Amino acid sequence: MNDYRIGEIVQMKKNHPCGGKEWEIQRVGMDFRIRCVTCGHSIMLPRTKFEKSVKKGRKFHFLPEN
Ligand SMILES: [Zn+2]
Numbered sequence: 001m002n003d004y005r006i007g008e009i010v011q012m013k014k015n016h017p018c019g020g021k022e023w024e025i026q027r028v029g030m031d032f033r034i035r036c037v038t039c040g041h042s043i044m045l046p047r048t049k050f051e052k053s054v055k056k057g058r059k060f061h062f063l064p065e066n
Pocket residue numbers: 016017018019020036037038039040041
C-alpha cells in the first residue's frame with residue numbers, strides 16, 4: 001500500500017534542477033510536501049501527482065529526527 005510516512009526518503013522520476021535525487025517527505029495527506037535533500041527546496045504537490053512521479057523501489061531510510 002501507499003503508506004508514505006513523514007521523514008521517508010524517496011526518489012522521483014525526475015531529478016530536481018539542482019541535481020538532487022532524494023526527497024524527504026514532510027507532509028502527507030491530500031497534498032504532499034517533499035523537500036529536496038540536496039538543496040533544501042521544498043514543494044507541495046497533490047497526492048495523485050506525487051504517486052505518479054515517485055519512483056518504485058522506495059528506500060525506507062529516515063533522516064534523524066531533531
Ligand atoms: Zn534541489
